[in-house]
Amino acid sequence: MYLFSHQVRIYGRNFLKTSKNSRLFLCAWNTRALVRNYSSGRRSHGGVFKLGLAGVTVGALVGTGYSIHRLNQPRLHIINEEINIPMINELPKVTPSRQMLYQDDPTELKLTLYQYQTCPFCCKVRVFLDYYGISYDLIEVDPVLRQAIKWSPYKKVPILVAKLSQGYQPLNDSSMIISALSTYLKDKKDLREIVSCYPLITFVDEDGAKKSEIMNKYFQVLGQPAVAKEISEERKWRQWVDDVFVHVLSPNVYRTREEAFESFNWFSEAGEWEKHFPVWERSIIIFVGAWAMYFIGNRLKKKYQLKDDVRESLYDECNYWMRAVRAKGSKFMGGDRPNLADLAVYGVLCSIEGCQAFKDALVHTKIKHWYYAMKDVVDNHQGSQFI
Numbered sequence: 001m002y003l004f005s006h007q008v009r010i011y012g013r014n015f016l017k018t019s020k021n022s023r024l025f026l027c028a029w030n031t032r033a034l035v036r037n038y039s040s041g042r043r044s045h046g047g048v049f050k051l052g053l054a055g056v057t058v059g060a061l062v063g064t065g066y067s068i069h070r071l072n073q074p075r076l077h078i079i080n081e082e083i084n085i086p087m088i089n090e091l092p093k094v095t096p097s098r099q100m101l102y103q104d105d106p107t108e109l110k111l112t113l114y115q116y117q118t119c120p121f122c123c124k125v126r127v128f129l130d131y132y133g134i135s136y137d138l139i140e141v142d143p144v145l146r147q148a149i150k151w152s153p154y155k156k157v158p159i160l161v162a163k164l165s166q167g168y169q170p171l172n173d174s175s176m177i178i179s180a181l182s183t184y185l186k187d188k189k190d191l192r193e194i195v196s197c198y199p200l201i202t203f204v205d206e207d208g209a210k211k212s213e214i215m216n217k218y219f220q221v222l223g224q225p226a227v228a229k230e231i232s233e234e235r236k237w238r239q240w241v242d243d244v245f246v247h248v249l250s251p252n253v254y255r256t257r258e259e260a261f262e263s264f265n266w267f268s269e270a271g272e273w274e275k276h277f278p279v280w281e282r283s284i285i286i287f288v289g290a291w292a293m294y295f296i297g298n299r300l301k302k303k304y305q306l307k308d309d310v311r312e313s314l315y316d317e318c319n320y321w322m323r324a325v326r327a328k329g330s331k332f333m334g335g336d337r338p339n340l341a342d343l344a345v346y347g348v349l350c351s352i353e354g355c356q357a358f359k360d361a362l363v364h365t366k367i368k369h370w371y372y373a374m375k376d377v378v379d380n381h382q383g384s385q386f387i
Contacts, residue, residue: 084199088170097140099138109135111163114158117272120352123347128340131381132383140271141157142281175218175238175242175344176217186220237333261286315365322365331373
């Protein structure tokens with residue numbers, strides 16, 4: 001009701017300000033009213049009050065009608081453009097931070113992953129590649145200057161680049177990367193053709209803001225029919241990871257100033273920042289980053305409506321996932337072996353493995369046995385036997 005009444009006031013006011021017909025109408029009405037008052041020899045305050053009241057009433061009625069007309073019109077989410085991720089002829093020469101080489105890699109793809117080591121979305125992609133035994137080069141992106149991805153119009157990580165005979169094909173967004181590579185593994189289609197099935201859609205939302213999104217990033221483009229119920233459930237959980245689960249991590253990792261600094265020191269160790277970045281930059285990342293994320297974590301707590309003790313929200317989501325796994329009556333959500341939902345949940349949890357929040361979650365939730373079962377199959381690349 002507040003939104004409706006607010007719109008009525010806005011449209012009524014705008015109508016009175018901008019409508020030429022309404023100004024003429026009110027002018028004519030006022031003229032007649034004043035003539036009556038002067039002809040009687042006085043201009044009473046009551047007449048002025050009635051005049052103003054009538055004007056407001058007319059404006060409200062006209063504004064209400066216009067509001068109803070606008071509200072009954074369909075919302076226009078204007079599609080401005082649909083863009084496929086373009087090929088790149090050349091990439092800057094950057095020495096990989098390290099190489100992950102798997103002897104039985106069946107894909108014959110030359111892949112390079114631009115990443116932050118402890119970014120949950122980057123961890124998701126690495127877990128997928130490691131599980132299926134797909135070789136790739138790793139480039140640790142400088143989180144301050146980000147020189148390694150200056151060539152890319154997409155300014156986030158992860159970015160996965162495949163070297164093809166025609167050039168270099170980037171893949172953006174962790175969920176799109178996983179869906180596209182999963183399609184490639186199952187159907188062996190041309191990778192460029194697969195990437196074209198995930199266009200970037202630019203649109204205008206209800207607030208008039210311009211947004212870009214890969215609308216079908218949780219879908220695999222499979223030539224053969226799959227079990228609809230299983231695929232739909234897998235997509236639901238993958239989206240839950242991106243929309244819900246990942247958002248309980250930061251407020252927990254940066255719950256206190258002490259935990260924020262402990263976490264950043266672990267990030268430095270896990271990402272080998274001493275090896276890849278100069279001392280001054282590593283210091284900035286740790287000290288400035290920890291302070292900034294402590295305050296941001298508190299804002300995220302409010303934004304995502306987490307509990308006062310954010311640990312409880314982390315425990316709730318871990319147990320929510322585990323109840324769903326137990327309901328399947330199997331080792332993993334995917335059955336005897338992990339599906340893409342298992343890999344996604346495990347991937348984002350990997351990103352906080354060295355943090356106190358992760359240790360607390362193992363103690364206070366039912367996720368420990370599932371997590372280490374996942375760690376075993378991923379570290380041993382057991383998915384390679386299914387390709």
